[in-house]
Amino acid sequence: MVKLSREIFLFAVGGVGGLIIDAGIVQLLVSLAGWNPYLARVLSFVTAATFTWWWSRHYTFASRQSNRSAHAEWLHWMGLMSIGAVINYGVYALLLLNFSILYRWPAIGAAAGSAVAAFVNFVAARKLLFKSPKAST
Numbered sequence: 001m002v003k004l005s006r007e008i009f010l011f012a013v014g015g016v017g018g019l020i021i022d023a024g025i026v027q028l029l030v031s032l033a034g035w036n037p038y039l040a041r042v043l044s045f046v047t048a049a050t051f052t053w054w055w056s057r058h059y060t061f062a063s064r065q066s067n068r069s070a071h072a073e074w075l076h077w078m079g080l081m082s083i084g085a086v087i088n089y090g091v092y093a094l095l096l097l098n099f100s101i102l103y104r105w106p107a108i109g110a111a112a113g114s115a116v117a118a119f120v121n122f123v124a125a126r127k128l129l130f131k132s133p134k135a136s137t
Contacts (some may be wrong), residue, residue, distance in 0.1 A: 006061055011122050014055035014135060019114045024047035024108035030106050037106040041092060044110070046078075053077040053122075061130035073129070080124040088105035093114045 025044035026098045029035040051073055092113035097100050102109050 007126065008122065010060040011120075011125070014052050014060055015114065015118055015121075017055060017109060018048040018052040018133055020033045020096065020126070021051050022114060023110045026110050027105075027107045030103075037096060038093070040066035040109065041089065041106065045088070049078060049081050049085070050074070052081075056125055056130070061125065063134055064126075064130035065132050066129050076129055077125070080128055081121055083124060084121035085120035087120060090134060 025047055026037065026040045029040035029043065031039050032041075056077075057070075057073065066076065068076060089111070092106075092109040095109040095112055096106065108118045
């Protein structure tokens, strides 16, 4: 139970880092570069998901392995996270569609979407990718 609690805590820390990256990029692209907030979110999400994969690989699930090369593991991570991404992006889009002020503050929508999808992402990562304990050396 302690190990699971530690993994949940570290996943949350990585998630906060990913959220900062995600929200920061989407906000910068919309506010400073004039990007469409829907398109900007795609780039911000891919960048943030890459960070959270790296974090999870090195910290959250450091005692687990995927039995895949780094590239294959990243691809599998992105595939699994696409489930959370659909939930994440759906919440984001619904909020933007229903609250026009969020066009000026898309980071709020990004944060809400990330929070809703976090549980799904943790379970998918732990049960479907980093499912094998690392062998003791």
